[in-house]
Amino acid sequence: MFSKMGNVYMITKANMVTYRGPTMVANTLHACAILLKRNKDWDWFINLSASDYPLVTQDDLLYAFSALNRDLNFIEHTSELGWKLDKRAMPLIIDPGLYLSTKTEVVWASQKRKLPTAFKLFTGSAWTVLSRPFIEFIIMGWDNLPRTLLMYYTNFISSPEGYFQTVVCNVPEFAKTVVNHDMHFIKWDNPPKQHPHILSLNELGKMIMSNAAFARKFNQDDPVLDKIDADLLGRVNVSFTPGAWCSGKLKCSEVGDINKIKPGPGARRLRHLLDRLAMKAYLGQDQCR
Numbered sequence: 001m002f003s004k005m006g007n008v009y010m011i012t013k014a015n016m017v018t019y020r021g022p023t024m025v026a027n028t029l030h031a032c033a034i035l036l037k038r039n040k041d042w043d044w045f046i047n048l049s050a051s052d053y054p055l056v057t058q059d060d061l062l063y064a065f066s067a068l069n070r071d072l073n074f075i076e077h078t079s080e081l082g083w084k085l086d087k088r089a090m091p092l093i094i095d096p097g098l099y100l101s102t103k104t105e106v107v108w109a110s111q112k113r114k115l116p117t118a119f120k121l122f123t124g125s126a127w128t129v130l131s132r133p134f135i136e137f138i139i140m141g142w143d144n145l146p147r148t149l150l151m152y153y154t155n156f157i158s159s160p161e162g163y164f165q166t167v168v169c170n171v172p173e174f175a176k177t178v179v180n181h182d183m184h185f186i187k188w189d190n191p192p193k194q195h196p197h198i199l200s201l202n203e204l205g206k207m208i209m210s211n212a213a214f215a216r217k218f219n220q221d222d223p224v225l226d227k228i229d230a231d232l233l234g235r236v237n238v239s240f241t242p243g244a245w246c247s248g249k250l251k252c253s254e255v256g257d258i259n260k261i262k263p264g265p266g267a268r269r270l271r272h273l274l275d276r277l278a279m280k281a282y283l284g285q286d287q288c289r
Helices: 023-038 058-066 084-089 132-140 145-155 163-169 201-210 223-233 265-282
Strands: 044-046 091-094 107-112 129-131
Touching (some): 023 132, 023 145, 129 132, 201 223
Antiparallel strands (some): 044 129, 091 107
16 A cells, blocks of 8 residues: 555665654654655655554544645744753763764763853754745755754754754744644643653543644553544554545555545544634744743
8 A cells, every 4th residue: 555655755774863862853854854855745744753643534634734824833842941951951962873883872971061142942842743844944954043053952962852943933934933732642740751641541531632633652552542543543453544545345455536535523623723723823922932
């Protein structure tokens, strides 16, 4: 099916990625660059991990986003770094994944650095939905800021939680496109710790009520994933999530009309969330503060 559709691209040479290191940002930028090169027919780039799971079908997602301004960027962010100023912005780290072929932990330097004055720091969720214009701005780099910040965040712990936030909010053209949401349901401690809670069947109702497109984190093969498949995605027997494109005697064994979509209840939930968030962005509320 992947071969028939021709829309799944694998990075054949794996990148070395160090947890909490800048190689995580580099890997995301690599994927963005490949998508720009291989396909011109897309509007948003969504980064997900193996611990994420969808709460809506692909048809739901397409339908809900279809009415939106294509310039919007869904990046959870804040300039109130709090404890992160001392624990992340000032320490210096080196990511061995940049120069070693074996995986190891980041290395902490003994010295600290001053906070920047040439730009304002922002932090937030590592999970984003980025517009094509913003991706082009970062990858093609007609302004030097994306490169400058990429070099700055090379020595910044947990850089995926700051790089995109700081770039978008320091460029007036893109700051007005920011939506302060990451499209995820995530359960944190208060105040948040390093990792969120592992989700289970106990949180399924809250996931649905959040109207989010995705949720995280999940354990592998947790029963809640089967429940999401059955109740939200209509997915059975480890098959594809059905959509209007499905055809063939055996459901989804053939590719039908790829331009047709069949939104379900998930589309209505997600559209409700997106309408509210898009209005706040239109009014310039909750952006880069």
